[in-house]
Amino acid sequence: MTRKLLILLVVFTALNAGGQEAQSVLMLDAGYASVHDSYLTPITYDGVDLALSVEAVRPMRQGQWLWQLNVGADYNFVENPSKNNDLHKLMGDIAFDMQRCWKGVFNPKLNLSAGPMAQLRAGIVYDEVNSNNPVTVRAHANVGATGMAWFNTRLGRKPITLRYQLQLPVAGVFFAPEYDESYYEIYLGNHKNLAHLGWWGNRLDMTNYLGADLKMGKTTLRLGYRNRLEHWTVNHLHVHDVSHSLVLGLSL
């Protein structure tokens, strides 16, 4: 335990030793969301995606590595095609990754990084009118890979960084009730077959981000696009959620 703490201390004290600038950005996402959860309804709902998150990026080991921490919450307010019912999806997540950096790949201004990530994401989806299946819990702990490409250039005289990032969980554990199992039965104590190993054979999660960071003095203004996918099939249940959102951010 002491050794682990020492390693963490070394890692965190090395944060600002690199050539890259440390940055924390508060982001607001707003856009389109589509939610399909067959435990609640066989119909796909669509509507609004809203999210609030903080991203911290710190260079390590003279810029050869970086770590990134994302903490956020997102809310989907979606409606059925008949416009007579709504679903509310509220999720929170925390993701941490460490990436190896390669600078000046193909072009002096282009940098690439990639590395392992770990994520914990959990929340609920609530149906306003269902009887004994009004809500379903989503919980997913995973490990995977992430990669970034960023391009430093100028917009007029202002420095601007264009960035693309992919977060791709590969394997993990997630929660799902059985096909028509009620949460009342789970409350009564039947916890059988609720945890599932997730891999690309039964689930695919992905987050894509494409954006620009415009430096204005000490402040960075972020404008981007984020896309999330959550797709899984287990116990004859199907989930397929997609969101496409504009991202507005400001450095902290």
Place this chain on the structure above:
Amino acid sequence: MLSRFISCGADANYADFTNWLLKFAKFALKKERGSHSIYCTYCLPFICLLLCCVGCAEKDEFEHDQVGNFEALWSIMDEHYSFFDYKQVDWNAVHQRYRALVSNEMTDRELFDVCGDMLKELRDGHTNLIASHDVSRYWIWEQWPVNYDERIIDEHYLNFDYKMASGIKYQILPGNFGYMYYGSFSSNIGEGNLDLILSYLSTADGLIIDVRNNGGGLLTNVETLVSRFIKEKTLAGYIRHKTGPGHNDLSEPYAYYFEPTKNHIHYLKPVVVLANRGSFSATNNFVSIMKSLGQVTIVGDTTGGGCGLPFTSELPNGWRVRFSSCPIMDAQGRLTEFGVAPDVRIDMDDTDRTHDAILDAAIGLLAAGTNAPR
């Protein structure tokens, strides 16, 4: 392959696609391991490929026309309803019969009537089609003797003098027998309120719990109430659920138990529960559990049944369908879908507007100090 996945139609497409991705990744790594060009040769197309996939939302299976809605309803029931075998309903034959009555030229009301009639084939009070203009139903209790008249009890037994808490009317009747009327398990019972009710009734020599015309509600309220009439951990029953779309895809029965509420007032003297055909769903569950307790006698009519915990689903046109999904059995492992028989069967005399024969029988049993033979 990619175009098949983009249609997002079925799981087979998804499995094919993920397998293809894995093969692609393996091939790329094998071919260019350690090389810088891997990023431009394989990773970038790989990323583009993934980006192409995420834009597609799930496509719904059924058309949004009259035939599509009928087929959606039939399929939802086919895959989720849990009593086909128990009730010996041939659902494919039902489809054949009712599909012939459906066309895209029908009005919504005509389609609703056909769908409602199809659902009545299941003889299930928990199964309803819910539209903005109507609710289809199979409420069997409407066809049986009512066996309850609130006015008779209020006027001739309680003299309009009773207490109320947590949706429970209560009073001590002449002869020193407690009386509680609980009209809906949807009314939440507070533990503190229940303490005050049972404390008030604790001096009574026996207690009558009237759940006639109680159409059900929350099963958690059943546990709250039953827990005051047991002195040890008690087997309440078994619960199952559908594990897949097949008619017999059901989980093993899971035994569930109730425990006496700690640090609260309990009533362990003789109890009589009054039931009628209107005692449905959660109330049916309450009666089935109380019947298994030694000090309890059930008096009145058979309950209305409804032992399947209902789930709700939805048609493309926005109509909702509620159906029995998770069968709940009594402590002997029996389904009570068609009701719990009373220990003492009595009907009220509709011509006598001053007496409740069922309540009179309960008072008589408590006065005699005997439980009815099982």
